[in-house]
Amino acid sequence: MRKLFQPGGNLGVQDLGGDRYRMNISVPRDLDGRMARECPDADCSPGYFKVTPGTGITGGQVQAYCPYCRHAAEPNDFATEEQRRYAKDLVMREVQRNLNGVIKDALGLGANGRRKFGGGFVSMEMSLKESPLPHVRRPFEDDVRRDVICPHCTLDQTVFGLAVWCADCGKDIFLSHINAEIAVTRQMLGDVQRRGELLGKRVAAKDLENCLEDGVSIFEAAMRALVRRALKERGTPAEDVERQLTKLGNAFQNIGRTRLQMADLFAVAIPENCIWGVLAAAFEKRHPITHNLGVVDRKYLERAQAAERHGREVRIVATEIEQMLTALSEAIGFVHGALFPASQPEPVHMQAAGSSSSIE
Secondary structure, rough: OOOOOOOOOOEEEEEOOOOOEEEEOOOOOOOOOOEEEEEOOOOOOOOOOOOOOOOOOOOOOEEEEOOOOEEEEEEEHHOOOOHHHHHHHHHHHHHHHHOOOOOOOOOOOOOEEEEEEEEEEEEEEHHHHHOOOOOOOOOOOOOOOOEEEOOOOOEEEEEEOOOOEEEOOOOOOOHHHHHHHHHHHHHHHOOOHHHHHHHHHHHHHHHHHHHHHHHHHHHHHHHHHHHHHHHHHOOOOOOHHHHHHHHOHHHHHHHHHHHHHHHHHOOOOOOOOHHHHHHHHHHHHHHHHHHHHOEHHHHHHHHHHOOOOOOOOOOOOOHHHHHHHHHHHHHHHHHHHHHHHHHHOOOOOOOOOOOOOOOO
């Protein structure tokens, strides 16, 4: 009797005996050649990421990791819901395809799906009308566009938010991701002059303001991620971690408040040096940009102790933003090293072509 699954075919069916089968289902990749993955831990957020097959660990991998929570499991356990749905749909289509053959064999129908009984004046014909095989929709996956390459195993992965761990080797890649984000802002900064010549000085000024705000956002996101990780690794309950982050509010948008919070939470002393001074000066300019259309107000003059005049627009130049971006990498690296000295990765320097900066 014909079996429900025939060996070979599109799914590479293997009969293991005892009504057990093994099938090989290839998961479709996106247009960039990436494959979606999802953390098996239901409590992990965002949990969704993508990897580029052929990069990273390319053979004999027995364990993979979530880039957000470092949950470890077999690589196949990171399949997404859509991929599992896709695999089930392919199997059910194969079932329907072969079920028609099983029914034909059981009823003795011919290749045309018909069988005739009797003859002469009395005869009866039995036929099987086969339904068309169902269409199997490709997995619908989210578009994730934060790319980071592991400096340890070279895995090319794409994530939401900030990745902490490599999905292949499980090593700390946080600073690599931070530098990748800084590199994006640096590329935007490198295009300001061209956009100014093409679209006007006001557009160029807004571009500089946006680059400054991006720098503040990178710092704040990085600091909050580091605080969350440090509190969790110190055994703080999840509810208390979120409560503490809520209490922090926007403290990391200001270097002075950052110093106080890091000293209070982890006894980390942020040095009084030029790197942090560059950040402090740049961050103070964010207030009039965000809240007063870039016009200098008394609050900014009091906090920044700047020589700029009240009512005039705050002055931002490209070299200032470049120095801020360089300082960002150094400052975040300092905090990362202070909180997690055992997981320091190899140094990664990412900079747009044609740009350079140093802070003495």
